[in-house]
């Protein structure tokens with residue numbers, strides 16, 4: 001459903017992505033790993049329409065969407081849960097969710113209410129907090145809200161940028177379980193993670209980005225046992241017993 | 247008239263004056279929060295609205311009809327100016343954007359001079375009858391109309407931003423622009439609407455004050471500056487702060503002019519502005535009143 005051909009993105013003089021090619025099938029869940037500054041967030045940002053590519057093409061379901069703005073990409077079914085979450089702090093949790101459905105709010109009013117219920121079922125910890133300001137939530141709940149807000153747009157392609165960053169292991173497990181559940185519903189997901197072990201466990205396929213290029217890709221289970229990946233991203237302790245990492 | 251009556255009289259004229267400043271500040275702060283642009287041409291919207299309504303009345307239209315047409319025309323003008331002058335410079339630094347709005351203000355004033363000339367024009371008072379006597383002071387009924395418009399604007403805007411989905415879309419955009427874009431909100435479209443709203447509110451304010459002050463092609467300049475001062479006193483980020491800032495400035499001017507010297511009136515607001523900028527650049531009221539972004 002997603003085809004990226006020779007994608008290049010610059011931030012001013014910084015060449016953040018150079019020649020990225022990748023194709024993702026419907027229902028697949030792909031992990032993107034790599035060290036700080038490798039270009040992971042830039043890749044998701046370019047797919048979500050936040051950054052204009054300097055070269056290359058992006059095709060969504062066969063149609064070119066290269067360089068289209070974020071407003072357009074949401075309507076095409078691409079939703080990003082950004083690294084910094086970017087939730088609406090001084091609005092209530094419920095308002096954040098309703099705003100997530102902005103592009104079809106008027107057309108699907110009743111369905112939107114149903115979707116709110118569905119998000120609260122997915123993240124029961126949010127239940128009872130609907131009237132609270134989003135800014136007063138804990139980091140874990142804010143992350144759940146950010147994911148929930150993205151889901152309210154009914155995406156067919158969900159992009160997640162380090163959803164586990166800064167969160168307690170228990171919360172990370174809850175979020176990863178929710179993502180695994182979403183995958184079961186047939187949603188296509190690209191997951192950027194620093195928590196490599198957790199990411200490789202829930203995904204089908206993974207790619208490693210270094211300095212704006214894909215340096216390694218393959219089946220997640222294989223990468224989990226790949227000595228290079230173990231050394232660079234999993235650390236020695238986890239490399240010995242990868243199963244204990246989650 | 248005894249001293250307390252005199253003081254009350256000054257308070258009344260201060261509140262009227264302050265109400266006008268509050269309306270301008272309200273429009274300034276609302277657009278600033280949504281678009282990030284401080285619109286120095288806001289005063290011109292008042293002048294054009296008032297002049298247009300006066301011409302329509304002179305041509306035989308009833309006051310309510312003239313009001314509706316002028317407000318609609320200024321909403322249109324506000325939106326058009328945003329599209330043609332602000333939108334193309336949306337990525338430019340804030341200073342450039344302010345300079346653009348200043349040049350808009352100068353051009354609009356020139357346009358008004360060409361069309362209406364230098365002669366002041368009048369509008370009839372909204373309600374007949376002489377001044378009302380309240381606690382020994384003579385209150386112009388038009389003052390009550392002005393304060394009524396302030397109250398209506400505050401309640402209306404508050405209701406819009408707190409209670410309606412569209413209002414929350416605007417707030418989302420001012421709270422977190424990236425977040426807003428990611429849910430599909432187009433900040434550029436909201437910016438256009440915000441300027442249209444400023445145009446409408448400006449025209450309404452201009453028409454409400456004209457029975458008291460008369461309308462001239464250059465009335466917008468000082469009003470715009472005072473509205474800016476009021477908005478900055480209020481901290482530039484809250485509607486409540488803008489209104490309080492406006493009322494405070496109006497009362498200060500009325501008392502300064504009434505008790506010390508009428509020459510002090512316009513100087514006072516600039517002194518207040520300097521004082522606030524030096525002492526509390528974040529605004530006197532912004533931190534406490536209203537919603538903070």
Ligand SMILES: Nc1ncnc2c1ncn2[C@@H]1O[C@H](COP(=O)(O)OP(=O)(O)OP(=O)(O)O)[C@@H](O)[C@H]1O
Nearest residue numbers: 011012014016034035036037038039040041042043
């Ligand atoms: N807005 C920006 N302006 C300038 N340079 C940027 C910007 N965003 C990212 N960069 C640079 O682009 C490169 C790629 O950044 P990116 O954020 O995509 O990396 P990342 O893989 O997401 O890193 P992290 O793991 O720290 O989130 C880095 O060198 C970064 O410094």
Ligand SMILES: [Mg+2]
Nearest residue numbers: 040041042083
């Ligand atoms: Mg990143």
